[in-house]
Amino acid sequence: MAPAATSGGGSLPSGFSVLATFPDLLFIFEFIFGGLVWILVASSKVQFPLVQGWVMFVSVFCFVATTILLFLYFVGAHGGDASWMPLDVSYHFIAALFYLSASVLEAYATIETKAIFSLQNETFKYYQENISAVVFAYAATLIYVIHAVFSILRWKSS
Secondary structure, three states, rough: OOOOOOOOOOOOOOOOHHHOOOHHHHHHHHHHHHHHHHHHHHHHHOOOOHHHHHHHHHHHHHHHHHHHHHHHHHOOOOOOOOOOHHHHHHHHHHHHHHHHHHHHHHHHHHHHHHHHHHHHHHHHHHHHHHHHHHHHHHHHHHHHHHHHHHHHHHHHOO
């Protein structure tokens, strides 16, 4: 029976055990919240292209990078090699920092959008989408931070 990594384990999982171990189970929530940020910002009216462009970059980059990392774990590309643990920790800390910056900027864009426009029906819809994007961006930040912290604990225990 192959050992599966847990929060107290010392190896990276492979195959479907990726979806059954902690912190790797958080990949699912990273997809959900990151995808929601991507969808909500893409569907809202862009008032600040540079700010919301960064939010889109972060959400798309993290979505794609998380997909690639999850796929590599599924196929067992790491081969049980412990040298992948620093990569795992580094990626999740970088993603958390990116999402933190995107969350703050999206909150700023949302506040400025409210100040610029009177809240008419169509504008209010975009305002609500931006508020939702802010909430999900902060949730994604939290998920990436938790994943990074537990990945570093797994790395230190190996």
